[in-house]
Structure formats: C-alpha cells, structure tokens
Amino acid sequence: xxxxxxxxxxxxxxxxxxxxxxxxxxxxxxxxxxxxxxxxxxxxxxxxxxxxxxxxxxxxxxxxxxxxxxxxxxxxxxxxxxxxxxxxxxxxxxxxxxxxxxxxxxxxxxxxxxxxxxxxxxxxxxxxxxxxxxxxxxxxxxxxxxxxxxxxxxxxxxxxxxxxxxxxxxxxxxxxxxxxxxxxxxxxxxxxxxxxxxxxxxxxxxxxxxxxxxxxxxxxxxxxxxxxxxxxxxxxxxxxxxxxxxxxxxxxxxxxxxxxxxxxxxxxxxxxxxxxxxxxxxxxxxxxxxxxxxxxxxxxxxxxxxxxxxxxxxxxxxxxxxxxxxxxxxxxxxxxxxxxxxxxxxxxxxxxxxxxxxxxxxxxxxxxxxxxxxxxxxxxxxxxxxxxxxxxxxxxxxxxxxxxxxxxxxxxxxxxxxxxxxxxxxxxxxxxxxxxxxxxxxxxxxxxxxxxxxxxxxxxx
Amino acid sequence: xxxxxxxxxxxxxxxxxxxxxxxxxxxxxxxxxxxxxxxxxxxxxxxxxxxxxxxxxxxxxxxxxxxxxxxxxxxxxxxxxxxxxxxxxxxxxxxxxxxxxxxxxxxxxxxxxxxxxxxxxxxxxxxxxxxxxxxxxxxxxxxxxxxxxxxxxxxxxxxxxxxxxxxxxxxxxxxxxxxxxxxxxxxxxxxxxxxxxxxxxxxxxxxxxxxxxxxxxxxxxxxxxxxxxxxxxxxxxxxxxxxxxxxxxxxxxxxxxxxxxxxxxxxxxxxxxxxxxxxxxxxxxxxxxxxxxxxxxxxxxxxxxxxxxxxxxxxxxxxxxxxxxxxxxxxxxxxxxxxxxxxxxxxxxxxxxxxxxxxxxxxxxxxxxxxxxxxxxxxxxxxxxxxxxxxxxxxxxxxxxxxxxxxxxxxxxxxxxxxxxxxxxxxxxxxxxxxxxxxxxxxxxxxxxxxxxxxxxxxxx
Numbered sequence: 001x002x003x004x005x006x007x008x009x010x011x012x013x014x015x016x017x018x019x020x021x022x023x024x025x026x027x028x029x030x031x032x033x034x035x036x037x038x039x040x041x042x043x044x045x046x047x048x049x050x051x052x053x054x055x056x057x058x059x060x061x062x063x064x065x066x067x068x069x070x071x072x073x074x075x076x077x078x079x080x081x082x083x084x085x086x087x088x089x090x091x092x093x094x095x096x097x098x099x100x101x102x103x104x105x106x107x108x109x110x111x112x113x114x115x116x117x118x119x120x121x122x123x124x125x126x127x128x129x130x131x132x133x134x135x136x137x138x139x140x141x142x143x144x145x146x147x148x149x150x151x152x153x154x155x156x157x158x159x160x161x162x163x164x165x166x167x168x169x170x171x172x173x174x175x176x177x178x179x180x181x182x183x184x185x186x187x188x189x190x191x192x193x194x195x196x197x198x199x200x201x202x203x204x205x206x207x208x209x210x211x212x213x214x215x216x217x218x219x220x221x222x223x224x225x226x227x228x229x230x231x232x233x234x235x236x237x238x239x240x241x242x243x244x245x246x247x248x249x250x251x252x253x254x255x256x257x258x259x260x261x262x263x264x265x266x267x268x269x270x271x272x273x274x275x276x277x278x279x280x281x282x283x284x285x286x287x288x289x290x291x292x293x294x295x296x297x298x299x300x301x302x303x304x305x306x307x308x309x310x311x312x313x314x315x316x317x318x319x320x321x322x323x324x325x326x327x328x329x330x331x332x333x334x335x336x337x338x339x340x341x342x343x344x345x346x347x348x349x350x351x352x353x354x355x356x357x358x359x360x361x362x363x364x365x366x367x368x369x370x371x372x373x374x375x376x377x378x379x380x381x382x383x384x385x386x387x388x389x390x391x392x393x394x395x396x397x398x399x400x401x402x403x404x405x406x407x408x409x410x411x412x413x414x415x416x417x418x419x420x421x422x423x424x425x426x427x428x429x430x431x432x433x434x435x436x437x438x439x440x441x442x443x444x445x446x447x448x449x450x451x452x453x454x455x456x457x458x459x460x461x
Numbered sequence: 462x463x464x465x466x467x468x469x470x471x472x473x474x475x476x477x478x479x480x481x482x483x484x485x486x487x488x489x490x491x492x493x494x495x496x497x498x499x500x501x502x503x504x505x506x507x508x509x510x511x512x513x514x515x516x517x518x519x520x521x522x523x524x525x526x527x528x529x530x531x532x533x534x535x536x537x538x539x540x541x542x543x544x545x546x547x548x549x550x551x552x553x554x555x556x557x558x559x560x561x562x563x564x565x566x567x568x569x570x571x572x573x574x575x576x577x578x579x580x581x582x583x584x585x586x587x588x589x590x591x592x593x594x595x596x597x598x599x600x601x602x603x604x605x606x607x608x609x610x611x612x613x614x615x616x617x618x619x620x621x622x623x624x625x626x627x628x629x630x631x632x633x634x635x636x637x638x639x640x641x642x643x644x645x646x647x648x649x650x651x652x653x654x655x656x657x658x659x660x661x662x663x664x665x666x667x668x669x670x671x672x673x674x675x676x677x678x679x680x681x682x683x684x685x686x687x688x689x690x691x692x693x694x695x696x697x698x699x700x701x702x703x704x705x706x707x708x709x710x711x712x713x714x715x716x717x718x719x720x721x722x723x724x725x726x727x728x729x730x731x732x733x734x735x736x737x738x739x740x741x742x743x744x745x746x747x748x749x750x751x752x753x754x755x756x757x758x759x760x761x762x763x764x765x766x767x768x769x770x771x772x773x774x775x776x777x778x779x780x781x782x783x784x785x786x787x788x789x790x791x792x793x794x795x796x797x798x799x800x801x802x803x804x805x806x807x808x809x810x811x812x813x814x815x816x817x818x819x820x821x822x823x824x825x826x827x828x829x830x831x832x833x834x835x836x837x838x839x840x841x842x843x844x845x846x847x848x849x850x851x852x853x854x855x856x857x858x859x860x861x862x863x864x865x866x867x868x869x870x871x872x873x874x875x876x877x878x879x880x881x882x883x884x885x886x887x888x889x890x891x892x893x894x895x896x897x898x899x900x901x902x903x904x905x906x907x908x909x910x911x912x913x914x915x916x917x918x919x920x921x922x
Binding site: 044096 | 467468469470473474475476477478480481482485493496497498499501502503504505506507508509510513524525527528529530532533534535536537539543544545547548549552553556557558559561571572574575576581583585586591593595604605613616617618620621624738741742743791824825826832838839842843846849852854855856857858859860861870873874921
C-alpha cells in the first residue's frame with residue numbers, strides 16, 4: 001500500500017483540544033448574549049445553490065466561491081458541447097450547481113424570502129457558522145472561518161442600534177476584553193461630501209478616509225488629491241478630520257459645519273438620539289463618535305459601528321451597521337435592518353495575547369486515576385464516579401502499565417492531579433493524591449475523598 | 462432585476478430557532494459527557510484533500526464524495542488534453558483536489574498520522590461536526606448531517622469499552638431517553654461461523670444475521686440457504702439464534718457451544734470481563750448480550766455496541782465497537798481503538814415524539830416589553846436590565862406602533878409574558894404583567910419587579 005504523507009488543504013485548520021475549548025468559550029459567550037437579548041438562532045446549509053450565491057459579492061466574490069462538482073455523471077450535462085473550447089468559468093457553470101456558503105448574510109436573505117410568510121417581523125436572528133472563501137491564504141486570513149452575526153430586520157427604530165451596542169458591550173465584558181466602540185453614521189459622511197463639494201466622489205472620499213488610522217492624515221490628503229479632489233475641497237475637509245472634543249461637543253460643532261446639508265442634519269439627529277440612549281444604560285464606557293469611520297462598505301445607510309481592543313494592536317474585532325434592502329436581489333423589497341458581526345479569530349488572538357483564557361480550562365482532564373491492575377479497578381471506579389458526579393473531568397489510565405509511563409502521560413497531558421491507590425492502600429481504605437506541579441503527595445481516606453475533591457479540584461462549567 | 466424563487470439544495474436543511482435550540486441541547490449534552498470522561502475535542506476542516514478521502518469508503522463511497530472544483534483557472538490543468546474524451550470520473554480527478562468530509566473517522570486517522578509525534582497515547586478524542594454525502598435524499602437521510610463520535614486509540618484495555626458504555630448511559634440519562642444497550646463481540650460471530658463449519662462465508666453469515674430483527678428468523682434461514690449455506694450448517698446455527706436467558710446464562714451456554722473455537726472462547730472471555738465491569742457501576746440498566754448483533758460492519762474486531770430507544774420504534778440511536786489498524790492506510794500501523802457514534806437526527810426524532818424537549822425552551826424570549834414611545838423608553842430599559850441580569854430572555858418591541866400589533870407579535874412568537882408600562886403607569890411607578898396564555902393581567906410596582914420576575918419567569922440555562 002502506498003504511504004501518503006497526510007496534510008490538509010492550504011488555508012484550512014485543525015483545531016486541537018485546547019483550541020476548541022477556547023473557541024467554544026468565545027462562541028458560547030456570544031451565543032448566550034445574543035439569546036439573552038431575544039435574538040433567535042438560525043442555521044443554514046453549508047451548500048447553497050450557485051444561483052443564490054452568484055452576483056451577490058461582486059465579480060471578485062464570484063471568483064472566490066468554492067464550487068461543488070455535480071455528483072453522478074455530470075459530463076452528460078455537456079450534451080455534446082465542446083468542452084475544450086470553454087474557459088474555466090463557462091465549464092464550471094455547466095458542471096456545478098452548488099457552492100459553499102461565502103458569508104451568513106446572503107443565506108439569511110435567502111431564508112427570509114423563502115420563509116417570508118412564516119416569519120414574524122421585526123425578525124431578530126443570530127447565526128454562528130463557518131464560511132468558505134477561495135482567498136489567497138495569509139497570516140490571519142483563512143479559507144474556512146466562522147462568522148458570528150446578529151441582525152434585526154423590519155424595524156427602523158434606533159433602539160435596535162442601541163441594543164446591538166449593549167450586546168457588544170456585554171459580550172466583551174464577559175470575555176474580559178476592554179473594547180472601544182466607535183460609532184458613525186453614513187449620513188454624516190454624505191453630508192461632509194456635500195458641504196466640501198465632492199458629493200459625486202463619495203465613494204472615493206470614504207475609501208480614502210477609511211485609511212486615516214493606518215496611514216495618517218498626510219497620506220489621506222495626498223490620496224484624495226490623486227483621486228482628483230481639488231485643493232479647496234481638501235481644505236474644507238480638514239476641519240472634519242481634525243474634529244475634537246467629547247461626543248456632545250463634536251455633535252454640536254458638526255451641527256454647525258453641516259448646516260447646509262439636510263442629509264447631514266438627519267445623521268446628526270440620529271446620532272443625538274442614539275447617544276441619548278447610551279446615556280441610559282450601564283455601558284462599560286461611552287461609545288466614541290468617530291466621523292472618519294467608513295468601514296469601506298458601501299451598503300450601510302445609517303449607523304456604522306466598529307469595535308477595537310484597547311490593549312492589543314489588531315484590526316477591528318466587531319463591526320456592523322444599518323442597511324437597506326437586504327432581500328431586494330431575491331425579489332422582496334423594503335426589508336431594511338441593522339446588524340453586527342463578531343470576528344472570532346481576532347477575538348481569539350486578543351484573548352491569547354492578554355492571557356484571558358486561563359480560567360476556562362477546567363474542561364481538560366483535572367484528575368488522572370492511575371491503574372494498578374484489575375484488583376484495584378472497582379475501588380478506582382468508585383473514585384471516578386465521585387469525581388464525575390461533582391463535574392470534575394477525570395480519567396482512569398486504561399492499562400496497568402508501569403507507574404512511570406502513567407505519570408509521563410499525566411505530565412504530557414498537563415493533568416494537574418494524579419490519584420494512586422495500590423492494593424495495600426486500598427486494604428487500608430486510603431489513597432494518595434499527587435499534585436503534579438509540586439510533586440507534593442498526601443494520603444487521605446476514601447471517606448474524605450468527596451469533600452477533598454470538592455475543595456481542591458476545578459469543576460467543569 | 463430578475464426575481465429568483467430561492468431554495469436550498471435537495472437533502473440539505475435550514476434549522477429554525479426552535480430546532481437549533483433543541484439540537485444544541487443534544488449536542489451540548491453529548492459534549493459535556495464526552496468531556497467529563499476526559500475525551501478531548503478535535504475539529505477538522507470541512508474540506509480534506511481528495512487524496513485523503515478517496516479509497517477509504519469503498520467504490521460506492523468514492524462516488525458519494527462531494528468534490529470541490531479547484532479555484533482559479535482550473536482549465537489550465539487540462540494542459541492540452543482532450544476533455545471531451547474523458548468520463549466524469551477522469552475529468553473530476555483533473556479539476557478537483559478537495560472534497561467535503563464524508564465522516565469523522567478518516568479525518569481523525571489523518572490527524573493522528575499527521576500529528577503522531579505530538580499526540581500522547583492513549584489518545585481519547587471526540588468530534589462533533591457535520592459531514593456531507595451525495596446520497597439519494599429520502600426520509601431521515603440527508604446530504605448534510607452531524608456526527609458525534611468519541612474514540613480512544615492506543616489501548617487494548619476493556620476498561621475503555623466499559624467507559625464508553627458509561628458515557629452512552631450517562632448521555633441518555635441526561636436526555637431522559639430510556640435506552641437499551643446491546644453488546645456483542647466479533648470473536649463470538651467468528652466462533653459461530655467456525656463451529657457451524659462456515660468460516661469462509663463469515664461475511665455472508667453476519668450480513669444475513671444482521672437482518673434478524675427486521676425480517677425474522679425464517680427469512681434469515683432462507684437468505685442463508687440462498688447464499689449457499691448447507692442445511693446442516695443452518696441447523697447448527699439455530700441454537701445460537703434461539704439463545705435465551707440472562708447475560709450470564711447466555712455466556713455459560715455459549716461457552717459450551719463454542720468449545721471447539723479458540724477465537725470464540727477469546728470472545729467469551731472478553732465479554733465476561735466486560736459484563737463483570739458493568740456490575741461495578743451505576744448503569745441505568747444492564748446492557749444486553751445479543752449475539753446476533755453484527756451491525757453489518759466488517760471492520761469491528763472485538764466489542765460491538767448498539768443502542769435502541771425503548772419507547773420509540775426507530776433504528777439505532779448510537780453504535781460503535783473496537784477496531785484494528787485505524788491509520789494503516791496512511792502508513793501508520795498498529796493503531797487500534799474503540800469508539801462510539803451518536804445519531805443526533807434520530808435522537809432528535811425520539812425526543813420530539815416523547816415530548817422531552819419541553820423544559821429546555823427558556824432560551825426563547827420569555828418576556829416582551831411593549832413600546833409606548835420615547836417617554837417610556839428609559840423606564841422600559843431599566844426593566845430589561847433587571848430581566849437580563851437574571852438571565853431571563855427578554856426584548857423591547859423596537860417601534861412604538863399600535864398595541865394590537867405588538868401583542869400580535871408576542872402571540873406569533875409564542876412569548877409567554879408581556880409587560881406594559883404606559884406614561885400614566887410610569888408616573889405611579891407601576892407596570893402591568895400580562896400572561897399571554899390566560900389573558901390575566903396584574904399590576905405590580907417597579908420595586909416589586911425584580912423579585913416578581915425571579916419567581917415567575919424562566920431563566921436561560
């Protein structure tokens with residue numbers, strides 16, 4: 001038999017025990033908070049019809065879809081056509097009907113249209129599932145990764161934005177990450193474009209401004225000039241970029257600066273209402289108004305939200321905003337909403353760097369009971385029953401091999417405690433508990449064991 | 462814009478809120494028990510290299526793999542070859558390098574070989590992930606479904622079988638399903654084939670016997686005769702099929718009947734040891750020795766395990782066994798182990814039919830706070846903060862629309878309680894709690910609210 005050196009496709013990952021447990025902690029935390037706020041779970045298939053996916057992510061996105069070959073005799077679909085004359089795109093259309101989910105938004109839109117008659121609006125749904133993109137893999141960018149989205153559709157109320165910010169705050173509080181929530185409104189950006197006289201170059205303006213944090217003001221100015229912005233409009237933009245003060249000071253100044261733009265005034269009105277709501281609740285810290293926040297995304301129509309970690313230099317760990325017409329492409333108009341999405345991989349990196357995972361690893365074996373052969377098995381099994389009834393993760397070493405080998409296993413698995421009960425000890429109803437980190441051993445009686453375990457070993461949460 | 466009628470690929474499913482919550486309850490229960498017994502989680506990518514998957518599931522299995530089209534200009538790989546002359550299989554090999562995970566066993570074997578130098582043996586891993594098969598969809602059979610596997614490799618001890626049976630017992634106890642665990646041993650089946658003189662037709666024998674429960678003894682005899690078994694060997698088989706008594710009576714009889722087979726005696730020895738272990742622990746009920754249990758699977762070498770629900774007629778809800786040489790196909794010999802797999806879809810059906818889900822739906826909104834406009838928002842928000850701090854899933858209706866519409870929303874969402882606090886009530890520091898099922902309304906003061914909520918509303922677990 002030929003021996004293969006096994007590997008996995010580039011851009012994909014295996015997750016080992018400790019990684020799965022840490023990732024589950026992040027996903028479960030997000031899920032719990034989504035649920036607490038009344039968002040309902042949805043799960044959609046990994047595969048969607050290509051007709052659902054194609055054309056929804058732009059030309060570039062179409063190329064990044066993973067397509068699934070039709071099963072069975074797909075060549076019969078060629079039906080005499082000359083395959084050799086086709087390019088990859090033509091052939092793939094002929095032999096593939098399905099593709100892997102590229103994000104959670106299009107499947108959500110598809111679901112809403114498909115079930116429009118059963119859904120009660122406003123519809124608050126969350127979805128935590130993997131997506132696949134045939135992107136060039138690089139550091140921090142994978143071909144398979146999870147998205148964690150919550151959206152509410154069918155309501156224009158700013159209370160939705162407020163609650164989503166509360167959700168963000170609660171999630172990061174529970175994860176013990178110091179987060180800065182930044183807020184903007186697309187209408188402010190439109191207003192700025194109007195009053196500096198560059199309304200027609202709105203897209204260029206936001207693309208350039210979006211790089212402010214990365215490249216600095218000089219580069220943004222140069223970029224705008226390269227894009228054909230006049231010196232006078234760039235001059236008029238500067239006071240916006242240099243806007244300072246606390247949120248209400250900024251809003252007051254903006255109100256004057258955008259006096260000439262009714263769209264801008266609308267944006268200010270929405271922001272004032274939203275920041276008034278922030279005043280209500282016990283947020284960890286007040287979100288920051290950042291009028292340079294554009295998120296490079298064209299489809300936001302109202303609030304724009306971005307979250308950064310205070311203590312780690314990394315991209316945004318959560319983002320979102322309000323959008324119009326989620327389902328128009330499927331023939332259902334007038335469905336607008338607002339949503340957020342957590343970046344689980346970046347959150348994982350932040351928590352690793354800040355050592356925030358230390359307390360959650362009680363789901364890894366805490367106690368190994370050593371195996372001294374059949375005569376001691378029943379005694380050992382009773383100890384395990386006690387431990388497990390206390391939700392303490394524990395194992396019996398399955399084979400009665402040499403002590404040294406069993407201890408090496410405990411060591412390699414980083415199991416903090418080992419229990420030894422040889423025949424002589426069992427006769428005296430005794431057992432020994434060894435703390436692996438210190439080597440310390442103490443003898444206790446079988447009767448003491450339950451209360452000892454309860455006070456010394458960590459329970460699975 | 463062309464309007465699409467959206468749909469999903471056949472054999473796949475969308476899961477709505479209530480379905481996700483119920484499924485999560487099943488998966489979380491299984492996961493918790495796996496962890497409690499020291500099994501460590503593993504997650505592998507949805508996509509594996511086809512070289513990893515092909516040839517592992519037989520010819521039929523290869524056909525059922527979902528293959529993923531190479532991204533980019535895959536046609537360039539054709540490199541002048543005549544595509545029109547190729548059949549589907551040849552072409553797919555040329556243009557696909559990856560396929561979707563077909564089960565969790567092959568990715569596990571691949572992982573073990575790839576990480577052989579880091580893994581500490583015995584290695585206990587569990588894995589709960591979806592798999593994909595291009596099977597013809599039919600009732601209860603899907604193209605995307607979850608598997609929930611636990612395996613331990615690198616230990617021959619029967620304590621592993623015992624612990625897996627304990628895991629099965631604990632899972633079904635927690636799910637409140639009355640389960641019957643049936644046990645057999647491949648060596649018993651080999652022994653039977655030997656003593657009836659049909660050792661060479663072992664596979665035929667087990668395939669026929671496996672249908673006993675479905676078709677009855679007469680059909681099995683006829684089937685065996687059709688497969689060329691002599692009348693005398695069929696006669697010699699009958700006492701095995703008719704074996705009766707409790708487990709130890711069966712084992713005693715078997716010991717005599719299989720006296721001539723050393724393999725059979727080995728099987729009896731293993732079963733005696735295992736049933737002695739069952740005597741130790743607090744199992745809900747003793748597993749049943751069923752020597753007709755074959756599970757149609759060729760690769761089991763020792764214990765064979767199957768679980769049925771007592772109160773619902775449905776196929777097996779869990780199964781497993783001991784196997785040799787998990788990783789030989791990847792060039793690593795001598796890795797044997799034992800594992801089990803839970804059938805989540807069937808467990809879901811059993812629990813639905815027995816109404817076992819009723820208590821777990823507190824993750825669906827319990828309380829809707831009605832919206833009487835901006836003046837009452839702050840008051841309402843404080844009520845929500847109280848509810849959420851108590852882990853009671855609650856929402857504020859986001860728009861101040863007509864009362865009737867808000868109540869219709871609560872009704873359609875099956876939200877059990879509604880809270881109303883209009884301007885007049887707020888002035889008096891009062892609010893009204895309405896029980897949707899009865900229409901009953903009661904007024905309470907804001908001060909009473911927290912203790913009222915605590916004693917009346919269900920908390921998310």
